[in-house]
Amino acid sequence: MVKHGLLLVAGIFTALLAAPVPQAIAADSDCTGAVALAGCPNTSASVADNAVTVFGQESTPGSAGASPFSPPPPPLWRNHQLAIQCAIDPQPSCQAPPGTPTITINDIATFRPTPGRQQMEPDGWTIAGLDTNFYAITDPHVVNGTLLGRPADVRFTPISYRWTYGDGSAAAKSTKGGTWAALGIPEFDPTPTSHVYEQLGDYTITLSITFAAEYRFAGGAWRPVVGTITLPANNLYLRAGTAQTVLVEHDCNQNPGGPGC
Amino acid sequence: MRSVVGGLVLVGMLALTGCVEGDRIPTLPPTPTSTPIFASDEEALAAAEDAYAAYNEVSALIAMDGGADPERIAPFVTEEQLTDELEGSDFYQRNGIHASSGGVVTSTVLQQYIESDGQAEVVVYVCLDVSGARILDASGADVTPVDRAPVIALEVVLTGDDPTSLLIADSQQWSSTDFCS
Numbered sequence: 001m002v003k004h005g006l007l008l009v010a011g012i013f014t015a016l017l018a019a020p021v022p023q024a025i026a027a028d029s030d031c032t033g034a035v036a037l038a039g040c041p042n043t044s045a046s047v048a049d050n051a052v053t054v055f056g057q058e059s060t061p062g063s064a065g066a067s068p069f070s071p072p073p074p075p076l077w078r079n080h081q082l083a084i085q086c087a088i089d090p091q092p093s094c095q096a097p098p099g100t101p102t103i104t105i106n107d108i109a110t111f112r113p114t115p116g117r118q119q120m121e122p123d124g125w126t127i128a129g130l131d132t133n134f135y136a137i138t139d140p141h142v143v144n145g146t147l148l149g150r151p152a153d154v155r156f157t158p159i160s161y162r163w164t165y166g167d168g169s170a171a172a173k174s175t176k177g178g179t180w181a182a183l184g185i186p187e188f189d190p191t192p193t194s195h196v197y198e199q200l201g202d203y204t205i206t207l208s209i210t211f212a213a214e215y216r217f218a219g220g221a222w223r224p225v226v227g228t229i230t231l232p233a234n235n236l237y238l239r240a241g242t243a244q245t246v247l248v249e250h251d252c253n254q255n256p257g258g259p260g261c
Numbered sequence: 262m263r264s265v266v267g268g269l270v271l272v273g274m275l276a277l278t279g280c281v282e283g284d285r286i287p288t289l290p291p292t293p294t295s296t297p298i299f300a301s302d303e304e305a306l307a308a309a310e311d312a313y314a315a316y317n318e319v320s321a322l323i324a325m326d327g328g329a330d331p332e333r334i335a336p337f338v339t340e341e342q343l344t345d346e347l348e349g350s351d352f353y354q355r356n357g358i359h360a361s362s363g364g365v366v367t368s369t370v371l372q373q374y375i376e377s378d379g380q381a382e383v384v385v386y387v388c389l390d391v392s393g394a395r396i397l398d399a400s401g402a403d404v405t406p407v408d409r410a411p412v413i414a415l416e417v418v419l420t421g422d423d424p425t426s427l428l429i430a431d432s433q434q435w436s437s438t439d440f441c442s
Contacts, residue, residue: 031415031434032342032349033320034328037360037394039409040434220345221431 030220041148045215047227052154052213056107056147109145111215113156114138115231118163118207120238121180121187128240131194135177136161136233138209150218156211159228165195166203197240207233298381298424305374309383309419312337312427314366317389320346321363324394328353338429339420345432357399364389367412370440379422382430387415388441414438 031040045054116138126132140157161177164170177193180186197203209232213225252261299305316337323331331350335343353359372384392411398404418431 030345030432031413032346032432033317033364033389033415034324034346034360035349035352036389036413036415036434037321037324037364037391038352038358038396039391039406040413044436218348221433 030218041217045154045213045223045225047213047225047229050229050231051110051112052156052215052225052229053108053110054145054147054152054154054215054217056109056152056217107148109147109152111143111145111154111156111213113143113211113213113229113231114141116158116176116207116209116233118205118233118236120205120236124237125239125241126197127188127243128197128200130188131190131196132238132240133177133180133191133194134163134205134207134236135179135191135193136207136209138176138233147217152215152217154213154215154225155222156213156229158209159212160210161193162208162210162230163193163195164206165197166205167197167199167201169195171195200240200242202237202239205236205238207236209233298376298379298422299374299383302371302374304424305381305383306369306371306385308424308427309371309385309417310366310369312419312421312429313369313385313387313417316429317363317366321360321394323350324353324360324363327357327359342429342431358396358404361395361397362393364391364394364413366390368441372416381421381424381427383419383427385417385419386435386440387417388438389413389415410438412438412441414441 041056045052047053116136118134118136120126120135121133136158138158140155142153142155145152145154158176160172160174162170162172171193173193175192177183177191180189180191183191185191208230210228210230212228214222215225216222248258249255250258252258255261299308316334319333319337323329323333328350331347334346334350338346366387367390368388370386372386374381374383376382390412391409394405395403396405414435414437416431416433416435417429419427420430421427
């Protein structure tokens with residue numbers, strides 16, 4: 001199910017079918033003293049395929065028995081709290097076969113960062129030998145989702161920017177840069193993310209933005225996710241030319257046919 | 262002979278004393294330093310244990326009362342942690358469940374103790390034996406998750422500027438229970 005950029009892989013319900021939660025990146029979840037008495041929810045997160053996947057696992061009450069749960073439980077059982085409600089007040093939708101063992105609920109939510117964009121000054125052209133200002137457009141952002149029936153969020157923070165300039169050179173920056181105006185410096189001056197083309201020609205500029213991620217479950221504290229996600233931004237195309245200064249008698253409005261008009 | 266040696270020793274001692282008296286090395290006045298909140302890791306751990314014991318006692322009472330009067334926990338936790346505590350109590354209230362008893366702290370291990378700007382932060386692992394606590398519904402039926410671990414390992418952060426008033430600032434389940442055995 002794709003919803004607002006959030007890929008939700010619905011729960012796999014029984015322990016028999018459960019995908020194992022990766023142990024190497026096992027993280028922890030908020031659990032107060034009172035909640036610990038009922039067992040703490042268990043969550044973890046990992047990075048794969050340019051996305052953060054948050055795993056949640058939780059046990060629900062059940063009676064002693066040996067038979068595996070079949071058929072799969074109704075959706076109500078996905079929620080730990082509702083499962084307890086079902087145990088208190090069994091309704092038809094809550095009914096489980098007799099001898100139901102403990103149900104381990106696994107849920108997975110996948111979160112993807114919003115890719116960034118890049119722009120340049122001047123736009124689409126530059127003068128060889130002078131600085132061309134490239135800058136990224138991206139900000140830290142939170143992607144919301146649901147895990148085990150409760151809110152789960154992943155916060156993506158851009159941490160590094162790698163440009164390839166199309167002339168054989170590349171640079172990794174820790175800043176996304178900004179317009180000359182925003183930086184308060186004159187046009188064609190160097191910026192932390194500017195580049196100088198020495199040769200005339202047409203160039204394609206690529207940018208990859210690397211995001212760090214944190215996640216939280218059920219409004220708990222933010223916890224870091226091991227690994228980063230690197231996503232490409234849009235490509236830019238520019239022509240590097242030369243500039244000559246010519247003293248003319250009139251401006252282009254007065255003399256549209258004049259040099260440079 | 263013995264008296265001659267004794268006399269030489271006495272003269273030597275007087276000379277040394279005189280030398281020290283005559284050329285006293287000036288000493289710097291003691292540098293004013295802030296008094297550490299805890300003198301040792303052991304003190305920090307002991308304070309954390311006391312604070313957690315008081316918190317755990319009230320936490321258990323709230324769970325046994327089905328989440329009633331959850332604000333009772335406020336004096337033992339930071340303002341931020343209080344939100345989590347109230348959510349936990351709400352879990353009991355919404356479902357009409359209560360605990361038969363509280364968890365028993367079986368061991369605590371100091372993870373780290375740091376102090377900056379007069380504020381202490383003590384992080385401890387707490388092993389909470391919950392095997393004796395049953396989760397019961399309003400009719401008294403046992404609705405305890407059957408595969409609930411008998412011992413829950415928690416990583417607990419306590420903060421404070423006073424050794425006698427550490428507050429629970431965070432409590433998270435810790436995936437490993439190695440230190441609980």
